[in-house]
Amino acid sequence: MHSSELHLPDYREQSPAVADRFRRIEARPVILDVRNLRKSYEANGINHTVFDNVSLSIHRREFICVVGSSGCGKSTLARIVAGLDESTGGEVLLDGTPVTGPGPDRGMVFQGYTLFPWLTVKRNVMFGLKMGGQSDSIAEAEARQWLDMVGLSKFEDSYPHELSGGMKQRVAIARALANKPRILLMDEPFAALDAQTRGQMQNYLLQIWRKVDVTVLFITHDLEEAAFLADRILVMGANPGRVMEFIENPVPRPRHDDQFLSPEFLALKKRLEEHIHPSSAGNHDHIPMIKMTDAGDDVE
Amino acid sequence: MAHHDWLGLKKELPPRRRLLLTVLSFVIPIAIWSVVSYVPWIWHPLIHITNPGEVDYFSEGLDIPKADFTKELGKAKAAGQQLPEGYAVNPVYLPAPHKVAAAFYTAFKTPPRLPNEPWLHESLGHSIRTIVLGFLISSLIGVPLGILCGTYRFFARLQEPFIEFFRYLPAPAFGALCVAVLGIEDAPKVAIIVIGTFFQQVLIIANSVRKTDPALIEAAQTLGASRWKLVSRVIIPASITDIYTDMRILLGWAWTYLIVAEVIGTMSGITLFINQQARYRNFDNVYAAIAMIGIIGVSTDMFLSWLGGNLFPWKRNTRSSVKKLSLFNQGPRKRLSGGLQSGTTPGN
Numbered sequence: 192m193h194s195s196e197l198h199l200p201d202y203r204e205q206s207p208a209v210a211d212r213f214r215r216i217e218a219r220p221v222i223l224d225v226r227n228l229r230k231s232y233e234a235n236g237i238n239h240t241v242f243d244n245v246s247l248s249i250h251r252r253e254f255i256c257v258v259g260s261s262g263c264g265k266s267t268l269a270r271i272v273a274g275l276d277e278s279t280g281g282e283v284l285l286d287g288t289p290v291t292g293p294g295p296d297r298g299m300v301f302q303g304y305t306l307f308p309w310l311t312v313k314r315n316v317m318f319g320l321k322m323g324g325q326s327d328s329i330a331e332a333e334a335r336q337w338l339d340m341v342g343l344s345k346f347e348d349s350y351p352h353e354l355s356g357g358m359k360q361r362v363a364i365a366r367a368l369a370n371k372p373r374i375l376l377m378d379e380p381f382a383a384l385d386a387q388t389r390g391q392m393q394n395y396l397l398q399i400w401r402k403v404d405v406t407v408l409f410i411t412h413d414l415e416e417a418a419f420l421a422d423r424i425l426v427m428g429a430n431p432g433r434v435m436e437f438i439e440n441p442v443p444r445p446r447h448d449d450q451f452l453s454p455e456f457l458a459l460k461k462r463l464e465e466h467i468h469p470s471s472a473g474n475h476d477h478i479p480m481i482k483m484t485d486a487g488d489d490v491e
Numbered sequence: 492m493a494h495h496d497w498l499g500l501k502k503e504l505p506p507r508r509r510l511l512l513t514v515l516s517f518v519i520p521i522a523i524w525s526v527v528s529y530v531p532w533i534w535h536p537l538i539h540i541t542n543p544g545e546v547d548y549f550s551e552g553l554d555i556p557k558a559d560f561t562k563e564l565g566k567a568k569a570a571g572q573q574l575p576e577g578y579a580v581n582p583v584y585l586p587a588p589h590k591v592a593a594a595f596y597t598a599f600k601t602p603p604r605l606p607n608e609p610w611l612h613e614s615l616g617h618s619i620r621t622i623v624l625g626f627l628i629s630s631l632i633g634v635p636l637g638i639l640c641g642t643y644r645f646f647a648r649l650q651e652p653f654i655e656f657f658r659y660l661p662a663p664a665f666g667a668l669c670v671a672v673l674g675i676e677d678a679p680k681v682a683i684i685v686i687g688t689f690f691q692q693v694l695i696i697a698n699s700v701r702k703t704d705p706a707l708i709e710a711a712q713t714l715g716a717s718r719w720k721l722v723s724r725v726i727i728p729a730s731i732t733d734i735y736t737d738m739r740i741l742l743g744w745a746w747t748y749l750i751v752a753e754v755i756g757t758m759s760g761i762t763l764f765i766n767q768q769a770r771y772r773n774f775d776n777v778y779a780a781i782a783m784i785g786i787i788g789v790s791t792d793m794f795l796s797w798l799g800g801n802l803f804p805w806k807r808n809t810r811s812s813v814k815k816l817s818l819f820n821q822g823p824r825k826r827l828s829g830g831l832q833s834g835t836t837p838g839n
Contacts, residue, residue, distance in 0.1 A: 275709050295715030305710035309728045309805050318724075319714035350805040363710075370714060 209443055216422060219250040222286060222406045223272065223374050229280030230267055230432075241267050242432025245281070247425055249374070254400060254407045256417035259427030259435075260467050265410045268427075269378045272408065273299045285373060295319055298367030302379040304359045306351040312362050313338065313347035319370035337365040340399060357388040361395070368403060377409045381416070390448070393419055397446060414463045418456055419446055426466045435466050521588060528587035535579035544575035554580060586775040594779035601776065604767070611764055611776075615783065618749055618760035621677060625684025625752075626745050630738070633692035637734075640693060641700025642726055651697065654690050662687035662748055666755040675756030683755060687748035692741055699733035700726060732799070732806045739795050746788050 225248075230241040242264035249255050257265045270276040272283055274293035283290040285297065298319075306315050313334050320330035338344050341361040351359055360380055367375055381389045393416060400407060411417050417424050418440060426435040441455045450456050497508070504512070527533050538560040543549035546563045555563075560577065567574050581587075586594075598611045609617065640647040662683050669679035669686075703726050711725045753762035761780055768776040 273709075273713055275712065293709070293712035295713070297713060299710070299713040301706055301710060303706050305704075305706045307707060307711075307725070307728070309731070309803070318711070318716075322711075322715040322717070322720060322724075352805065366714065376713075 206443065209441055212444070213422075213439055216250050216253055219252065221248045222251050222253075223247075223249040223408065224284040224287070225268075225272070225281070226284070227281035228268070228271065228278050228283065230264060230271065230276070231279045240431040242427065243280075245427075245432070245434050247434070247437060249406055249408060252404060252406055254409065254420055254422045255425060256409045256411055256421035256423075257425045257427060258411060258414060258417045258463060258467065259432070260429050261412065262432070263427040263429040264432035265412075265427050266378050267432075269299070269376045269408060269410050272374070273297050273376050275299075295323060295370045296373045297376055298370055298372035298374070299376040299378065300360065300363045300367050300380040302382050304351070304356070304363070304383075306359055306362055306366070308351050311348050311350055312343060312354070315351070315362055316366045316369050318366060323370065333369055334365075337369045338362075340368075340402065341365045341395070355388075356384050357392055360384070360392060364396070364399065368399070368405060372405065374406045374408060377407065379410055379412065382412070389413075389416070394448075396420065401445075414460055414467065415451065417463065418442065418459045419451070424459075424463065426463060428466065438462065525588050528581060528585070531579050535581055537580050537582060538577040539580040540575060540577040542576040545572035546575050549575050554583065583772055584774050586778060590775040591778040591782070594773075594775035595783075598768075598776040598779045601773070604771065608767065609764070611780065614759075614761050614764035614780075615787075618753065618762075618784075619787070621680050621752065621760060622684060622742075622745050622749055624677075625681045625748075626688060626742060628681065629685045629688040629692055629745075633689045634696055634734070634738075637693045637696025638700050638722075638727065638730075640697035641703075641730070642722055647697060647701075651694065654693050658690035658694065663751045663755075666751075670756050677759070679756050680752040680759065683752035684745050684748050687752075688741055688745050691744065692737075695737045695741070696734055699737055700730045702733065703729040732803050735795075735799050735803070739792055739799075742795075743788060743792065746784065749784075 226246050228245040229243045231243075232239055232241065245264075245268060247255070257268060259265045267276055271278045272290065274290050274297065290297070306312075307318065310318065313331065316334035316337050317327075317330040320333055321327075325333070335344065335347065338347055341364060343358060343361055343365070346354065346358065351362070354362065363380070364375075381392045384392060397420065407420075409417075409420060411420075419442075421440050424438045424440060426438065427433065428435045438459070440459060442450055442453065442459065443455075496502070497504070503509075536557055537554040538557055540549050540551055540553045540555060540560075543551060543553075544567055546567060549555065549563070555577070557579070560575070563575060601611070603610060636646075636650065640650050665686055666679070666683060669682045673679040673682055707729055708721060708725055711721055716724060749760070750762050753760045758766060761784060765777050765780050768774075768780065
């Protein structure tokens, strides 16, 4: 298919099923409301703006992806929602209440492996429940259920260092979900995994999300990942960080790997790419190509 | 070929080679010592007189420099006197390996010359008691303070600059002061070990605690851990293996302060034993006693390393202060393979 034939159809032009889906999502209550969020910091007396004027509303059980080139502040956005960083302007409302610091109502899965190495897999999942004052027996029973959901029951007594990267992140998801957070924040959780495992994890995450009443804010720089996972995609630009577009994903659910070649998927990907890697002039980032040796005709 | 490479840069050697080299690291110095002791022409600067002959200042059992013996032998020959006899020996302060080996047993059997002097086992017991007491007192304050300084910038700023200054003051410098304040018995000795250990301990443990991965703290915060729980459930468990290793190294340092501590006030413990035996020229006992300190130190550390492996099953590879000797605790680590348990058919 020639790329010029691709255009992103508005979700309202899509099949009635897709249009209906977005109508239903928008009818749900707003879980997370980010209003005119601004983050800046001072270094050597110069004020740097990470991003400004970022607003978004996330409805219950919605899956939102945030994409953007490095430096647009997408991770900072997740960290401010989590309460790990402070904003310098605007506000974050969770169920209408301003966020002031980290709390168990906002679970987070990080890019690095953050399982507690001194605790077994089961004890890791129990951690949040114990912090919430649950008794050992209740926490253990619940942890077992969550481990069952991520398919790691057999490894409940293993230590994190005995697990592969993908398994560690599954435990991290189980650990975050065991707290029954209102929103699950995921900061490039699969970025460190190899491509094959990453694909498995994406499928897996959708399976879990389908079974659990949880809203997801997923940060990624992988456009295909965003197109595969999200209901809506927040595209951020850098220098200074800002919202470029908030795109409704027209790819119908349930999602499966075959859709990677569907017209909707390709059109969405192209639209995202235009934001992230603008091909137009004014790109000063090119590498000067100097021919060092005479390459043969058969070498490109 | 990698297989034959004994000198690969930063490459671990196979277990059998490691064991071989560990054994060699002890065999080589002992071999050099044996050669010097048993091969007469290597050194042996003295002649041990077995028969003084008619040389008037020779007597049986006396050690005489070789040159003097040769001179007297020449004189006796010229005068037609009865010739002195003897054989080449090393000085008394270099006993042969078998004598020192025997002393490991006989030193315990050698009764003290004076009735109120301690036996070797009593001396060793006294030294161990001094070390343990000093180390315990230091740790009781030093470990919590180190954790506090490592956790909170407030305490680090309040404590560490002074401690940094104080740790440069050599502990033995406080000897006279300790005796003046604490008397001449064991108290000042324990105090020297405390002074030598405590200040390093606070700084080293604070540093280990400070190395806690901030991502673990943030993860715990998003799981609802409160201020105090962050310390007790995250920061302390995250740094406990490093603290344990620090304690092992610090215990080794405490031993180095022991000898200094024991000469303060009334000399006591293994230092007293070594000094007495040297005075009686029982150098085999002196060497045995010195070697015993090393053996106690290394075996304590090996035991603590083994214990650490059992206390902290998530970290079987605790850093070792005597890495070459820690041949155990290195069993093959199984890495469980990944893979989803249930089907991967796409849903939703």
